[in-house]
Amino acid sequence: MPERAAEPPIDRRKFFGVTAGAAAATTLLTTAAAHADPPPPNRHRHRRVRFGVNYVPSKNWWFSWSDWDRASIAADLDDIASLGMDHIRVMLIWSELQPNATYVRGEQLDRLEELLDLADRRHLDVQVTVLNGAVSGVLFVPPHLISNSDGTIRNVLTDPTAIERAQWLLTRIAERIGRHRRFMGFDLSNEIHWFAKPLGMAATQAQGDAWHTTLFDTCEKVAPGKVHVSGIDHWPWQNDEYWTRHGLATSGTMTANHTWAGWTQVIQRYGSLSTSSTHYSEFFIELIKAFHTDLGRQVWIEETGVSTVWMDAADIPAWTERSIRAMADCTGLFGITWWDSHDLNPDLSGYVDLEYDLGLFTNKRELKPIGKTIRNLIAEYDARPPAPSRRSTALVLPDDVIPLADFTRLFDPFMKLVDQGERPAIVLQSRTEDPAYLAARGIENLTR
Template sequence: MTAHPTDPARLRFGVNYVPSEGWLYSWLDFSADAARRDFEDIAELGMDHVRVFPVWPWIQPNRGLIRRRGIEDLLELIDTAAEFGLSVAVDLLQGHLSSFDFLPSWVLTWHQRSLFTDRAVRDGLAAYVTEVARAVAERPNVFALTLGNEVDNLWPANPVTAEESGRWAAELLAAARAAAPRLLALHSLYDAAWYRPDHPFLPQDAVELGDLTTVHSWVFNGVSAIDGPLGPATVSHADYLVELAAASATDPARPVWLQEVGAPQPDVPPADAPAFVRRTAEQVLANPSLWGLTWWCSHDLARSLADFPEREYELGLFTVDHKRKPVAEELAAVIREPRRRAADRPALLCDVDLRTQPGRRAEVAPGSPFHAEWVRLRASGPLAVVPSARAGDRAYLAARGVATVLTPA
């Protein structure tokens, strides 16, 4: 089991771990036996890794207190995953999960201060990142640390500018690397960072600050409204987002991890979900920039838990009583199949460089003319995206596997 996997020829397959008992609230009464049953489900699908979510305020309830018991529960979860041959990526700042924000009291109410700009909060976060990173790095099956799950969703409740958000992420990534130098250190953002012109978290930071780029593909962002649950825009969205990320990086060999992708209802009805899995996977798995695919999520959410958005309850590959769902069967079949990465692809010329022109993000968002043209051409086979500034760079095109560059109609 490799702690710092970098082999570009090997695709990774995993799942974001949502416990079958009690969702993430299960950290408050952790049971290794319950986790063991869940990991058995996951391993039987052929997965090689899980992404796990310790909840920040339950480990650091006070800026000066980091609970050792909380860290020990996390280490026991990691050891339990190892029993089933599963590598582990640890998300640090939860932060935002399934429509809820989990923040400690020392940043709220009378203590209200921005997570991203307040110096005392940043110092407390750095201490938390350092201690958790140092502890989990001792486990050989841990391979990555992500600052948090879609930390950009914590804005605008925590006001921040684009410059400040980049400094915040760079500072915490430096703390993670210092504490755990053998692990991948990653910065994770929801796709508003790629599509919304005024968003203060930038594509530039996504493709430059972490050790690889992560993207989260959710078709409830409006793309499913374009052509339905199995339309070409919907099933190609994950591949499109991976391509935008690859095209925005200065390094043509920088990998992109599809860290979240799922089949949310009602955008993808249960009857269409297996076909959605199949068609989405067939497109994105051919992408030579793809590092791996991590499905959201492992297990459904119990209906007894109140106030979640309706789509959150049935996103799992398994029911809460461990029954394998049709989406799980389809994903397991995909994992077993041999595949080839696309080579000598055509590319669509993009006039927008997201790394240097974030104010133009709407021009490549789902439903834009550029997106529509990419979807139309993608129907004929794998299709890259190349920024116009690099269209004449032969070495760059060769490194991206681009044979010809097409101009939008």
């Protein structure tokens, strides 16, 4: 690759951070806002559906927070911006960021701020994912959660001290970046149930919902008006575990979900380019919307992706295009954030095979066919924003059913309607006698 020009120094006037107590913080924020450079033009303001990518540093993965290479990070962000993306989602590593209950590593906050500054230069907003005890199948347990007497680990979802320390951490981060113009908001965690389950952390659904309420209240207090979500996958929607579906559909700014047709065995069961495979994320968007009580609430597909472990490489571009077009056909979709930007560095060991080839770029920053497909779709949608389909036919879902547990109950009928040229919605049984609700969603026909 050609030698990169040195990145010019970052203008620290762009930093809107807080470094002292509440009174000093107010003064700092007011002064910084008064002297800050005007924001760069928002080149993506017209987008109905936002496009972004989960950033995976090409050189050091998320060990980058401790082994920082600014030039490599900047090059990666150039790659991402070249696709037309408007945002990235990043992963903090909880055990490195907060190794002690009352201590946050200052140099990691410095690097987080620097990452936002670098993203700002490339017109990329940044969603910051915080309580990451599990990322890409690897566990990162903060030492302060582990008892040195018997090795037991505090339950992060129910233990009052653990929850209070998580609130404290969110506050410290917000003091540093909460007013940065590229800070989108907090994602509480990356699928925290996959941290809790292997470590034996049990929680009732009421306790899980309360955890969400408590931490989202903190997020809104320390970073008001931002997009605060909880990054989870299909599991809590498919199983009565950790959270209620009603709680997931009403907590936070919007409902984030990670729709993986491979992890749920849909690709393997139905075939890579089947309707069920390519419309899986569309189905999940409509499933989630059935539980929304606020009709203006949005869904964010915060992770989705595909690996050669699940299908032939030749099928990946077609699968990707069909999947994105199906998602964009839904109303109430905030954005699509692909997993991930760059293939995992092959020098790093211990990850499952599919983690190494999920990128839009190779680990050497070469654009892959899937990356070209997404780049072309973004350009197309910028020129001609996609209009969602009218969904006048809805499948009726019993309120107490476990979605997807029985594929023949809801999933297969949904896909049959798609094959027949319909774009179905999903509605809860309890809402079928509410004509105003059905009319607001444009639902005229109910299918049981």
